[in-house]
Amino acid sequence: MHGEYKMPGGKLVVVDLAISEGCLVQVQVSGDFFLEPDDALHAIDAALEGQDAAADEHMLAAAIRAQLSPGVMMYGVSPEAIAVAVRRAIDQGTAA
Amino acid sequence: MTRTLWRDHDWHLIHTDPQSPALHMALDEVLTHEVGAGRRPPTLRIWEWGRSAVVIGRFQSLRNEVDGEAARRHGIEVVRRVSGGGAMFIEPGNTITYSIYAPLSLIKGMSFQEAYAWMDAWTLEALGELGIKAWYQPLNDITSEGGKIAGAAQAHRGGAVLHHVTMAYDIDATKMLDVLRIGREKLSDKGTQSAAKRVDPLRSQTGLPRDAIIDHMVATFRRLHGLSDDTLRADELAQAHVLAREKFTTPTWTGDVP
Numbered sequence: 001m002h003g004e005y006k007m008p009g010g011k012l013v014v015v016d017l018a019i020s021e022g023c024l025v026q027v028q029v030s031g032d033f034f035l036e037p038d039d040a041l042h043a044i045d046a047a048l049e050g051q052d053a054a055a056d057e058h059m060l061a062a063a064i065r066a067q068l069s070p071g072v073m074m075y076g077v078s079p080e081a082i083a084v085a086v087r088r089a090i091d092q093g094t095a096a
Numbered sequence: 097m098t099r100t101l102w103r104d105h106d107w108h109l110i111h112t113d114p115q116s117p118a119l120h121m122a123l124d125e126v127l128t129h130e131v132g133a134g135r136r137p138p139t140l141r142i143w144e145w146g147r148s149a150v151v152i153g154r155f156q157s158l159r160n161e162v163d164g165e166a167a168r169r170h171g172i173e174v175v176r177r178v179s180g181g182g183a184m185f186i187e188p189g190n191t192i193t194y195s196i197y198a199p200l201s202l203i204k205g206m207s208f209q210e211a212y213a214w215m216d217a218w219t220l221e222a223l224g225e226l227g228i229k230a231w232y233q234p235l236n237d238i239t240s241e242g243g244k245i246a247g248a249a250q251a252h253r254g255g256a257v258l259h260h261v262t263m264a265y266d267i268d269a270t271k272m273l274d275v276l277r278i279g280r281e282k283l284s285d286k287g288t289q290s291a292a293k294r295v296d297p298l299r300s301q302t303g304l305p306r307d308a309i310i311d312h313m314v315a316t317f318r319r320l321h322g323l324s325d326d327t328l329r330a331d332e333l334a335q336a337h338v339l340a341r342e343k344f345t346t347p348t349w350t351g352d353v354p
Contacts, residue, residue, distance in 0.1 A: 028353065031155055
């Protein structure tokens, strides 16, 4: 399942995932955004892995935020923007 | 750490013969670390491309961005760089690419947006002197009335900032759209014709040879910030060759975000 979201004033966030027994699995966040340090991307994927597929954007963004180290810097992307792309991947009918 | 100004640093220039795409990726990593460790003065490096390439951003999905079969058909090397941002389609002679390796003090206290514009202020001045009214379009584009000219990306590593920019000198939009998937999807409602219009390359805007534009840019940097001619040290090149072989040409790195 695939979802895309262009953050207003920011960059494109792409999410690929599958759903198994109501949970998100094989979550891959990607896009043309900027993250420092770069291994924060794997922390974001890990934060989303296993989340309830019924979780709303607020809950998904909070899960990402909780997993990120305090020093992580994001440019052109945010936990909220990633959460929107995740929801779009789950609700595939929504236009990307 | 206090904020430093361009003139506080002894800037060095590296501009060598064409090198492979993977070696360019490796040189960016090596030289950023060397400047961060204080073993190399802050440096401007002008790239010459040894072969065609697609360079994807650190966080982009390889399969979402690149048509691997089309890349192989055209003999295009696909590499992943260390900085974020979007995919670039490179053909030797069609782009002007440079990197700046600087201590983080040069952008201390700046927002990302300010830091991008600050690192390329000399480029905008050089373009203005060539008759192109160009400006920074946040987050990371240099654009003009005719269209986009360049894209920039920054990465922070070990006390240094890497700022690199690829400018379009000329462009084969048809081949680009054959190889880049996102380009194809983004433009699917507009048709191939407008793909060429989104980017307005320097060749049509200036009528100048590529080398003349590079010479002018280097002269502008030299006048504004000071610049001494330099070369790669043997140990820097040796480190980069190892990194190119063991990291930047491997499927593990290129497919890190599959």
